[in-house]
Amino acid sequence: MIRVVVTGAAGKMGREVVRAVTAEPDMTVVAAVDPLHAGEVVEGIRVTGDLRDAIQASSPDVLVDFTRPDAVAANVRTAALAGVDCVVGTTGVPLETFGSIAAEAPEGVCVFVAPNFAIGAVLMMRFAREAAQYLPHVEIIELHHDRKADAPSGTAIRTAEAIAQARAQVPAAPGRETEVAEGARGAVVAGVSVHSVRLPGLVAHQEVVFGGPGQTLTIRHDSLDRTSFMPGVVLAVRSVRERSGLVVGLEELL
Numbered sequence: 001m002i003r004v005v006v007t008g009a010a011g012k013m014g015r016e017v018v019r020a021v022t023a024e025p026d027m028t029v030v031a032a033v034d035p036l037h038a039g040e041v042v043e044g045i046r047v048t049g050d051l052r053d054a055i056q057a058s059s060p061d062v063l064v065d066f067t068r069p070d071a072v073a074a075n076v077r078t079a080a081l082a083g084v085d086c087v088v089g090t091t092g093v094p095l096e097t098f099g100s101i102a103a104e105a106p107e108g109v110c111v112f113v114a115p116n117f118a119i120g121a122v123l124m125m126r127f128a129r130e131a132a133q134y135l136p137h138v139e140i141i142e143l144h145h146d147r148k149a150d151a152p153s154g155t156a157i158r159t160a161e162a163i164a165q166a167r168a169q170v171p172a173a174p175g176r177e178t179e180v181a182e183g184a185r186g187a188v189v190a191g192v193s194v195h196s197v198r199l200p201g202l203v204a205h206q207e208v209v210f211g212g213p214g215q216t217l218t219i220r221h222d223s224l225d226r227t228s229f230m231p232g233v234v235l236a237v238r239s240v241r242e243r244s245g246l247v248v249g250l251e252e253l254l
């Protein structure tokens with residue numbers, strides 16, 4: 001049995017992770033941590049408030065963190081330095097942060113980070129990389145629920161970086177110099193314009209829109225429900241123990 005501690009266990013993703021891990025035959029949730037929700041019960045498991053205590057009491061093999069950008073690094077450091085492999089879904093933190101934690105951790109510990117655990121999103125990024133070789137003019141529109149802490153999304157940043165690596169030229173993105181309202185042309189990530197939409201009712205969606213003479217190509221992915229992320233999380237929990245150091249992206253495990 002793989003022993004799992006979940007941080008952010010009372011949150012939207014954390015609850016889903018507790019449910020998904022509990023449903024798998026070869027893994028079990030041994031601790032659920034969420035400081036301001038200590039005492040609540042999630043899927044039959046009582047939430048506690050202190051990760052260090054939880055690790056000491058439950059000897060987990062793997063940490064799964066879906067918390068907040070201002071909390072994740074401390075959680076991952078605590079777990080990794082205690083020899084616990086980490087699966088990180090929290091976005092909004094530079095990868096270098098996790099790289100230095102992985103470097104500090106004991107030999108063999110893995111810190112696995114994925115900006116998106118949905119297989120459809122991984123395929124969207126792969127297709128975008130391929131399209132960018134032929135259609136260098138591209139903009140990204142990412143759409144999320146209105147309680148998302150970071151913008152642009154981790155997925156949008158990773159998609160933009162993949163496009164930047166794939167395309168041979170960076171075409172001009174006209175209109176910035178004449179913006180009537182500041183920001184109307186979006187943020188620039190790795191040379192790609194990114195537009196972030198935040199609305200209640202949304203979960204996690206992204207369009208990558210390519211343009212060429214007389215044509216456009218739109219690659220769109222929609223996570224309609226947080227269950228879309230769970231096969232990826234479960235795969236990561238199983239795989240992380242055979243890896244070491246910093247590993248980034250679900251595609252590395254597929």
Ligand code: NAP
Pocket residue numbers: 007008009010011012013014033034035036037066067068069071072075088089090091092114115116117118148149204229
């Ligand atoms: P959420 O509903 O706000 O849940 C986060 C939970 O973490 C909350 O219960 C929060 O408590 C708790 N928390 C805060 N500080 C903590 C700490 N130090 N230790 C333990 N728990 C702590 O957010 P969410 O929608 O589940 O998203 C969580 C993160 O996952 C975000 O960064 C989001 O962008 C990311 N995400 C990633 C993927 C992916 O595929 N990689 C998919 C979806 C979401 P409070 O209520 O007190 O703040």
